[in-house]
Amino acid sequence: MKKKLSIVDIANALNVSKTTISFILNGRAQEKRISGDLVKKVMEYVAEVGYKANSLAKSLRTGKSNTIGLMVEDISNPFFASIARLIEDRAYKNGYKIIYCSTDNDTQKTRDLISMFRERHVDGYIIAPPEGIEEDIESLINDGMPVVLFDRHLPNVATDFIEVDNLFSTYNATRHLIDQGFRNIALVTFASQQTQMLDRVRGYQDAITSKGLKAIIKEIAFHQDEELIMNPLRDFMKGNPDLDAILFGTNHIGTCGLKVMKELDKKAPTDLAIISFDDYDVFKLHSPPITAIAQPVEEIADYVINVLLDKLNDRSASLRSRSVILRTDLKIRSSSLKSSV
Amino acid sequence: MKKKLSIVDIANALNVSKTTISFILNGRAQEKRISGDLVKKVMEYVAEVGYKANSLAKSLRTGKSNTIGLMVEDISNPFFASIARLIEDRAYKNGYKIIYCSTDNDTQKTRDLISMFRERHVDGYIIAPPEGIEEDIESLINDGMPVVLFDRHLPNVATDFIEVDNLFSTYNATRHLIDQGFRNIALVTFASQQTQMLDRVRGYQDAITSKGLKAIIKEIAFHQDEELIMNPLRDFMKGNPDLDAILFGTNHIGTCGLKVMKELDKKAPTDLAIISFDDYDVFKLHSPPITAIAQPVEEIADYVINVLLDKLNDRSASLRSRSVILRTDLKIRSSSLKSSV
DNA sequence: CTGAAAGCGCTAACAT
DNA sequence: ATGTTAGCGCTTTCAG
Numbered sequence: 001m002k003k004k005l006s007i008v009d010i011a012n013a014l015n016v017s018k019t020t021i022s023f024i025l026n027g028r029a030q031e032k033r034i035s036g037d038l039v040k041k042v043m044e045y046v047a048e049v050g051y052k053a054n055s056l057a058k059s060l061r062t063g064k065s066n067t068i069g070l071m072v073e074d075i076s077n078p079f080f081a082s083i084a085r086l087i088e089d090r091a092y093k094n095g096y097k098i099i100y101c102s103t104d105n106d107t108q109k110t111r112d113l114i115s116m117f118r119e120r121h122v123d124g125y126i127i128a129p130p131e132g133i134e135e136d137i138e139s140l141i142n143d144g145m146p147v148v149l150f151d152r153h154l155p156n157v158a159t160d161f162i163e164v165d166n167l168f169s170t171y172n173a174t175r176h177l178i179d180q181g182f183r184n185i186a187l188v189t190f191a192s193q194q195t196q197m198l199d200r201v202r203g204y205q206d207a208i209t210s211k212g213l214k215a216i217i218k219e220i221a222f223h224q225d226e227e228l229i230m231n232p233l234r235d236f237m238k239g240n241p242d243l244d245a246i247l248f249g250t251n252h253i254g255t256c257g258l259k260v261m262k263e264l265d266k267k268a269p270t271d272l273a274i275i276s277f278d279d280y281d282v283f284k285l286h287s288p289p290i291t292a293i294a295q296p297v298e299e300i301a302d303y304v305i306n307v308l309l310d311k312l313n314d315r316s317a318s319l320r321s322r323s324v325i326l327r328t329d330l331k332i333r334s335s336s337l338k339s340s341v
Numbered sequence: 342m343k344k345k346l347s348i349v350d351i352a353n354a355l356n357v358s359k360t361t362i363s364f365i366l367n368g369r370a371q372e373k374r375i376s377g378d379l380v381k382k383v384m385e386y387v388a389e390v391g392y393k394a395n396s397l398a399k400s401l402r403t404g405k406s407n408t409i410g411l412m413v414e415d416i417s418n419p420f421f422a423s424i425a426r427l428i429e430d431r432a433y434k435n436g437y438k439i440i441y442c443s444t445d446n447d448t449q450k451t452r453d454l455i456s457m458f459r460e461r462h463v464d465g466y467i468i469a470p471p472e473g474i475e476e477d478i479e480s481l482i483n484d485g486m487p488v489v490l491f492d493r494h495l496p497n498v499a500t501d502f503i504e505v506d507n508l509f510s511t512y513n514a515t516r517h518l519i520d521q522g523f524r525n526i527a528l529v530t531f532a533s534q535q536t537q538m539l540d541r542v543r544g545y546q547d548a549i550t551s552k553g554l555k556a557i558i559k560e561i562a563f564h565q566d567e568e569l570i571m572n573p574l575r576d577f578m579k580g581n582p583d584l585d586a587i588l589f590g591t592n593h594i595g596t597c598g599l600k601v602m603k604e605l606d607k608k609a610p611t612d613l614a615i616i617s618f619d620d621y622d623v624f625k626l627h628s629p630p631i632t633a634i635a636q637p638v639e640e641i642a643d644y645v646i647n648v649l650l651d652k653l654n655d656r657s658a659s660l661r662s663r664s665v666i667l668r669t670d671l672k673i674r675s676s677s678l679k680s681s682v
Numbered sequence: 683c684t685g686a687a688a689g690c691g692c693t694a695a696c697a698t
Numbered sequence: 699a700t701g702t703t704a705g706c707g708c709t710t711t712c713a714g
Contacts, residue, residue, distance in 0.1 A: 006707055017685045022709060033683055055460045056401045057707035060690050065397065067440075076426035078419065085417035085443060092442065097457065099408075099438050102426060116438065119396045258626050285599050287628035347691055358701045363693060374699060398691035401706050
């Protein structure tokens, strides 16, 4: 095992002080008026022996780790996976690495994870927060950590967040179903007090009541395990034979919904019109293609990382907090069209 | 901003030496025969003030960062995303954090990324390696870093790897198509010299030639951008009207294939029988459901993390290198069944 | 322009 | 059983 060389080794080899090496390596040669010759010599030697600064030591000294902690519900969910990918690209381009973790929307787990991230001195946090995590996030902010929330926010916590216009999204989708002539429209969603979920429910309710229809809301406990979503869903569908349309509150529920429909041999939109929140290949390629509320994933990722980088570069920017609400795009496909019957 | 407290702060507060605190915090109280009373007092105080050890300092001192570097082709690809999720769970359970990155199969990018990971002193590497990265991986191994490859391996690099039986998988899938009576069977895959791809091609070829049929192989340049996959795919399908079946080499190509077929209004299996490598919701829910070669994702993740943890815990284990070849499962669905015509 | 030296927070020999 | 102390590798003030 090749011994790791340190800044001292290269200083000795070149008969220069380590300070000088440090300055050169950190691009402060100009500023410190170090001779071009020396700079060149050092750079060449460093390249030759393949010296890499120990960023642990650097972090310990400077207090910044150049690491961003990314906490999502589930990294394997296509929505979060695409966000993670985009954030990764932009972060690396700016010299930051990403440590990720999946919270499963579990408050205690998230708490532990935040604590881990703190220990590791991550410089900034990108979080899709579960319920009940307000205090932990607040303490993070009080300690001066840059935090950007996304996908949802915490009403009593003043910090930057990026999300979509959930209320209008489901309102609009529900109106679309009503306009198509559907009347027994259910919303199936996760039982949750998270802002995005509450807004999605309200949007649906607003549209339903504005037309004097009856709201039918089925809430399912959050679970990774598909069976535990499909079971109540199956019961619900069987128990409500008059339904003519369902709006699914997330891609995960939507996908499970499609699986149940397949089992029960129900076809959209004839047996049941379908719209789901989030858009991805499953919905695009389904027969019939599924109408979906597409979130602007790139835009979300861009805002998230830009806001965070802003705060990272300018601590005073941490003071004001921005909320960015982006529009979704209702991709109307045949699963929600009455005329295609 | 609350000042971060250090081990010295808590030592002073309790009038104990920091060594003692350190021992207690590291569970070496027994061994060092520190009085139960003191231990209790310290633990309580630590909990009360919420002291967290600075793991940067700890890492600098001990030389291990408790971080694993995970390098995949694309974290937003469902195959890699699910692996990432499973690896994450197991790593965190064992006290390791995950830094991830997507290589895009780009050698230079991967090289830079490895270099970044080295700088950060990650303790171990989990890599789905692109072509041409042999030397970098070798130098990692020579420097004593635990490295586990997965999804593919590097023939000239002696290290542990976990992969599936690619050759048999495509052989078996192709045989299935032949048995169903298809005769003009194409393989569409990424142009790549990676082991898994070569094996997939060979498996296909073996099956084809064993029946005296003609191999039709379409290679497409690797790309994230779907358009750049769909365009050549479209041309290929249009240019080969006698094809009666296609085996897609990856989930990404398979999905693009389905999109093109949708555009061209070709139905499986009537117009074209379809099998794809990798299995996921898109294939399961498609109409007709798509026959797929399902990789044992959990098993892969388990082996990957277990082998890595072994090496991490016992450096001597690094010497012997294991290769684990797992079986895939051909999920036969109607897209490949002649009888369903 | 360059060097000496302090110190980031922690661990672990080595005292006592 | 507990304390002293020397670094881990780096940045950065301060002195030349």
